[in-house]
Amino acid sequence: MRILVFGAGSLGTLVGGLLASVHDVTLVGRGRHTSRVSKTGLDIVGAASAHVSPAATTTETGHDADLALVTVKSFDTAAAAEALAACDVDAVLSLQNGLTEEVLDARLDVPVLAGTATYGARLVGPGRVECTGIGRVVLGTLDGGASPLAERVGKAFRDADIRTLVAADMPRRRWEKLAVNAGINAVTALARVENGALAADEASDVAHRAARETARIARLEGVRLPNRVAREAIDRVVKQTAANRSSMLQDVDAKKRTEVDAINGAVVDIAAEHDFEVPTNRTLAALLRAWERGEGLR
Numbered sequence: 001m002r003i004l005v006f007g008a009g010s011l012g013t014l015v016g017g018l019l020a021s022v023h024d025v026t027l028v029g030r031g032r033h034t035s036r037v038s039k040t041g042l043d044i045v046g047a048a049s050a051h052v053s054p055a056a057t058t059t060e061t062g063h064d065a066d067l068a069l070v071t072v073k074s075f076d077t078a079a080a081a082e083a084l085a086a087c088d089v090d091a092v093l094s095l096q097n098g099l100t101e102e103v104l105d106a107r108l109d110v111p112v113l114a115g116t117a118t119y120g121a122r123l124v125g126p127g128r129v130e131c132t133g134i135g136r137v138v139l140g141t142l143d144g145g146a147s148p149l150a151e152r153v154g155k156a157f158r159d160a161d162i163r164t165l166v167a168a169d170m171p172r173r174r175w176e177k178l179a180v181n182a183g184i185n186a187v188t189a190l191a192r193v194e195n196g197a198l199a200a201d202e203a204s205d206v207a208h209r210a211a212r213e214t215a216r217i218a219r220l221e222g223v224r225l226p227n228r229v230a231r232e233a234i235d236r237v238v239k240q241t242a243a244n245r246s247s248m249l250q251d252v253d254a255k256k257r258t259e260v261d262a263i264n265g266a267v268v269d270i271a272a273e274h275d276f277e278v279p280t281n282r283t284l285a286a287l288l289r290a291w292e293r294g295e296g297l298r
Ligand SMILES: NC(=O)C1=CN([C@@H]2O[C@H](COP(=O)(O)OP(=O)(O)OC[C@H]3O[C@@H](n4cnc5c(N)ncnc54)[C@H](OP(=O)(O)O)[C@@H]3O)[C@@H](O)[C@H]2O)C=CC1
Pocket: 006, 007, 008, 009, 010, 011, 012, 028, 029, 030, 058, 060, 071, 072, 073, 074, 076, 079, 080, 083, 095, 096, 097, 098, 117, 118, 119, 120, 121, 122, 123, 247, 259
């Protein structure tokens, strides 16, 4: 399969690098990293290891591919969609956090698949990416249901030894992941604590409330996600990732823009479309945005 990876940062470089062992992969990213990959290849280290030689470029448009993976941060999704509209790609798959697929779907006239990734990735330096945890990619159609395209993409991932599930219930899975991120990411980023701190702390009430609100909005959107399931998902992920610094906390640590708009902000926006109040998500989003405005981001 010819695969374009749009956003060769941590996750895109890891997944694109793994795919490059069996597929024809082009990484689209920033200058120092892509020129190192072009010259000497890419080293994958950590929980997975390989040396691979995908094509790598800073050129965003004019590519021809069977599949484009979108792995930019959520706030760069609209720009990625614009660039992909000037490419000849047959299908698009997002592996981002937050509700980004709708942004791609509204701007592109090719099928957009939804995906989630629990692999951990860290770009250590130009031409070198660390796999910090073997997780799983789950992908499927945006509206749910079976799809030959999703099956083909799932097989392409599995052929590259990426643990992958093709799921017919992506709407529920996306909203459950959103509930987890709305609770854990925002609270850990504001409290500056590892995920495990939410196990035995009053802050876990805030995370649970944010997740329950998210589940309520999912149901208003026609997605069956009971409050209990969202709450249990928070508890399970806190336990499984106790030592993690959430991606949002890592952004705050690095004084970088967070993905709040596509996580808590998205919950607030969609709630407003239903005339529904989500005070916990609204408060978390306001505090994170205040931090972003006040901090002088890099
Ligand atoms: N890292 C992880 O372990 C995981 C990440 N995710 C999700 O995946 C997404 C990506 O995360 P992550 O890989 O950590 O983020 P990174 O910031 O490491 O990667 C995104 C990369 O895309 C680049 N980029 C943005 N716009 C363009 C463009 N127009 N042309 C070329 N390159 C561009 C960015 O460059 P620049 O910074 O210079 O703009 C950056 O290098 C997020 O939604 C995240 O939540 C999900 C699961 C795990």
